[in-house]
Amino acid sequence: MSDNDKYSTPLSSRYASDEMSKIFSLRNRFSTWRKLWLTLAKAEKSVGLDVITDEALGQMEKHLEITDEEIEAAKKQEAIVRHDVMAHVHVFGETCPAAAGIIHLGATSCYVTDNADLIFLRDAFDVIIPKLVNVIDRLSKFALEYKDLPVLGWTHFQPAQLTTVGKRSTLWLQELLWDLRNIVRARNDLGLRGAKGTTGTQGSFLSLLHGDHDAVEALDAKIVELLGFDFAYPVTGQTYSRKIDIDVLAPLASLGATAHKMATDIRLLANLKEMEEPFEKSQIGSSAMAYKRNPMRSERVCSLSRHLGSLFSDAVQTASVQWFERTLDDSAIRRVSLPSAFLTADIVLTTLLNITSGLVVYPKVIERRIMAELPFMATENIIMAMVEKGASRQECHEEIRVLSHQASAVVKQQGGDNDLIERIKNTEYFKPIWADLDKLLDPSTFVGRAAQQTDKFVKKDVAEALKPFQKHINDATVSLSV
Structure with missing residues (x-):
């Protein structure tokens, strides 16, 4: 059967970056299992297990990356034994005959599956963090560029007081900063399961090491060191607590909420013709309506962000129904939800990178909309100016x-322009402030401290948050493709 006759998730086949797809690929999964078996053997040798020979370690080291042929052989073996880990133990042993008798020594399946998952989660965070950093950096530059440009504010999607284009974008920025904080915290909170045995008691390793508790602890510590983690969880059942998956997916779901809100705002602004996402020269907006400039990138962000948010419930529900030391009803769903969450977050961020690299603003449209509403907003200023000239406020x-x-009535019933200022200019009562009307209607006087807030926020809060990530900003390896 051709690959074209099989369903494949669009997350990897259509949207996600190569670096993220590779993390959750079969080759990387099974090669990581082999790395974990080698690590276990090295650690066991370091604490005195003489049965681990240098020849065995050398053969394992030489064959860490699994071949296509070995993957196929493992599939055939799994069909016989109905156990994926043991199928790969068998195939790795055939490839490394000197190590065949010590591969997986003292371990349970979760030694490779759980520790591998934790490695994948850490590596996946390391792919999305630089992308999020660059989205923040590019959006902060946009905020500074447009910090002074007045724009009509909206509450309830009804005209409200003015703000600025830059200040509005700081609302998106602030939430992205929180996402960065939460994602980095979740990444740095990840530990290893380590070598804990079948029910987490390390009983098998205690037997291997002849009751030497210190050696068992040293074994666990050596595995952590060799795999580049800071710690192993001090206690586990057969698996690491599935509550960890909640901590991993929660910040990704929250990022989805931020991205959805930002992309929705951009879609609404595109309808108002005030701002648009990038639109390429040869891009087609509609197969039927040639004039269309649909916000397809922002729509993609909204679509996938909803999916990203929904995956969080998988982790919550799975963690809540784990019985005692373990149950296997977590396995299948985690194979779907964990990779899907990171692939989706990766796509959302790559698309936001593209959007924030080329946002287009239309000041003339913005000005026209402001002037259609500003006369009503200026009435209080006009009243105060008249009072200063001696008029009665009432x-x-x-x-x-x-x-x-x-x-x-002209605007709503006749579809005409707001002519309030013309009426004021033609009403003798207001003659004392006729000469002041242009100043009273200057949009820049209606935006409060929007520009100052934007400037301070970007130069202080954003700059401080991005300081640890300077090496990632404008990194050529950060994918921009959408």
Whole structure:
């Protein structure tokens, strides 16, 4: 059967980066198992197990990367023994005959499956963190570029007080900073399961080492050292606690929420024609409507972010139903949800990298929308200016209320432009402030401290958060493809 006749997840076949797909590939999984068996053998030799020979270690070292032929051989063996780990023990032993008798010595299957998963999770975090850092960096540059450009604010998607384009983007930035904090924390909190035996008691290793408790602890510590982790979980059942998966997927789900909100805002702004994601010269927006410039990247972010959020419940439910030292109903779902979460997060971030590298702003459209709403927003300023000229606030309020309702009727009932300012200019009562109207309607006076907030936030908070990641910023190895 051709690969074209088989279903393959679009997460890997269509969207995800090569580096993320490789982490969760079969070759990497089984090669990592071999690395773990070699590590166990080295650690056992280091604490005095003479049955581990240099010849055995040498053969294992030489064949760490599994070949296509060996993968196929393991598939055939698994069909016979109905056990994936033992199938690979058998094939690795055939490849390394000097090590055949000591591969997996004292270990349970979760020694390789769980420790491998923890390695994959750590490595997957190391792929997405640089991408998130670059999204933050590019968006922070955008925020500074447009920190002074006034734009109509929206509450309930109804016109509200003005803000600036840059200040609005800091709302996205702040949430991305929280995501970075949470993801880095989850990554650094990862430990190894280590060598804990079938129910977590290390009983098999205690027997191998003739009751030497210190040697068993040294064995565990050596495995941690050789695999480059900081620690192993002090106690486990047969598996590491599936609560760890909750801690891993929670920040990814939260990132999905941030990305969805940001991409939704961009989609709405595209409809308003105020801002758009990049649109390539030869890109087709619609197969039927040639004029369309659909926000397909932002739509992809929203689509996959929903999926990312939904995967979190897999971890919560799985952790809650683990019986005693272990049960196997966690296995199949984790093979789906853990890779899917990281592949999806990778795609979302790669797409956001593309979007933030080329956001397009249309100041003239923004200005026109501001001027359509600003006269209503300026009424309080007009009233105060009239009072300074000696008018009664109550009388002025009534005068401008009548004119505002008339202008509103033109907009809503006749589909015309907001002509409130023209009405004020043609009403003798307001003659004392006619000369001041342009100043009173300057949009930059309606944005409060938006520019100052943006400048301080980017130069202080964002800069501080990105300081440990400077080597990743603009790294050529960070994929931009979408």
